[in-house]
Amino acid sequence: IFGFSSQFNNGQRVYDDEQSGLREQTVIRFSFVVAENTPKGQAAQEFARLVKLKTNDTIKVELFPNGTLYNEYDEVAALQQGSIQLIAPSFSNISEVVPEWMAMDLPFAFRNEEAVQQAFQGKIGSILMGKLESKGMIGLGLWANGFQQMTSNKRPLVELEDFRNLKFRILPSEVIEAQFRQLNATTVPIPFNKVYRSMESGEVDSGENTISNIYSRKLYQVQKYMTISNHAYLGYGVIMNKAFWDKLSAAQQKAVGEAMQEATAWANQNAIHLNSKQLDELKKTGQMDIHVLSDEERAEWEQALEPVYQEARAYVGQELIDAVNELRR
Numbered sequence: 321i322f323g324f325s326s327q328f329n330n331g332q333r334v335y336d337d338e339q340s341g342l343r344e345q346t347v348i349r350f351s352f353v354v355a356e357n358t359p360k361g362q363a364a365q366e367f368a369r370l371v372k373l374k375t376n377d378t379i380k381v382e383l384f385p386n387g388t389l390y391n392e393y394d395e396v397a398a399l400q401q402g403s404i405q406l407i408a409p410s411f412s413n414i415s416e417v418v419p420e421w422m423a424m425d426l427p428f429a430f431r432n433e434e435a436v437q438q439a440f441q442g443k444i445g446s447i448l449m450g451k452l453e454s455k456g457m458i459g460l461g462l463w464a465n466g467f468q469q470m471t472s473n474k475r476p477l478v479e480l481e482d483f484r485n486l487k488f489r490i491l492p493s494e495v496i497e498a499q500f501r502q503l504n505a506t507t508v509p510i511p512f513n514k515v516y517r518s519m520e521s522g523e524v525d526s527g528e529n530t531i532s533n534i535y536s537r538k539l540y541q542v543q544k545y546m547t548i549s550n551h552a553y554l555g556y557g558v559i560m561n562k563a564f565w566d567k568l569s570a571a572q573q574k575a576v577g578e579a580m581q582e583a584t585a586w587a588n589q590n591a592i593h594l595n596s597k598q599l600d601e602l603k604k605t606g607q608m609d610i611h612v613l614s615d616e617e618r619a620e621w622e623q624a625l626e627p628v629y630q631e632a633r634a635y636v637g638q639e640l641i642d643a644v645n646e647l648r649r
């Protein structure tokens with residue numbers, strides 16, 4: 321082993337002389353905040369496997385799960401600076417740099433997983449990806465996690481009045497803030513690593529997240545009630561440092577692009593299975609009272625949250641609001 325070469329700080333090259341003699345390896349450092357047994361964690365592993373396969377091991381994807389390198393507040397800047405080469409933040413976290421990504425936070429924007437895929441693969445996805453380049457980033461894929469569910473440690477969340485004066489942990493997004501304002505609740509953005517503690521200590525009463533995140537972070541230990549509301553969607557933009565991408569050869573770009581395409585197709589199916597499996601596991605713990613929102617209740621929530629679309633226009637623009645409304649029809 322010749323060790324690390326220090327001349328490249330954006331995408332280190334490792335020289336290794338095992339068996340085949342001297343060989344150059346490009347490293348993609350991929351940082352994310354969730355665990356490995358999550359939709360994003362498993363998708364990242366699949367992507368790494370495919371990149372290795374398609375590049376004959378000349379590009380290595382190194383995974384840094386659980387926010388061990390950066391939390392979500394720092395990872396976008398770290399990517400832009402080239403300290404890491406790949407991240408997959410939630411839509412809300414991306415919106416801190418590109419506000420239009422808040423379009424994906426709109427409540428009741430997607431009726432089902434098919435509608436989410438239409439958004440990913442259609443006009444909405446391409447508008448959002450197109451906004452990254454001027455920020456020194458390139459969007460390689462859109463990954464699903466799943467629909468958000470409401471949780472609380474205070475009381476079941478069924479009627480609109482149940483939300484009044486509860487304090488919710490949220491992702492940083494004015495659209496999500498607006499959603500809870502319509503419900504007369506208060507909000508505080510807290511990074512994922514600190515969510516468990518904030519719920520345990522009573523700093524917040526409530527939250528919204530996917531089954532997978534509630535399960536893998538054991539939030540069911542600190543939230544007594546969950547409503548299966550599917551009221552919003554949590555997914556990720558998979559984003560590479562653009563200077564790093566531009567430095568890859570055409571053949572490397574092709575291999576990485578294909579690996580991403582295949583990993584994404586796999587990931588978006590896997591996310592559905594994993595959330596459903598983990599819902600069963602969650603029920604088995606017996607630690608949460610679970611309410612499934614009825615169609616009537618859902619219609620009431622949806623109506624109450626309609627004004628969020630009006631507010632969101634200032635952040636995401638009319639074109640994206642129209643595109644989301646088109647999907648809702």
Ligand code: LMR
Binds near residue numbers: 511533
């Ligand atoms: C959250 O902070 O709740 C999520 O964005 C975490 C994640 O990456 O799924």
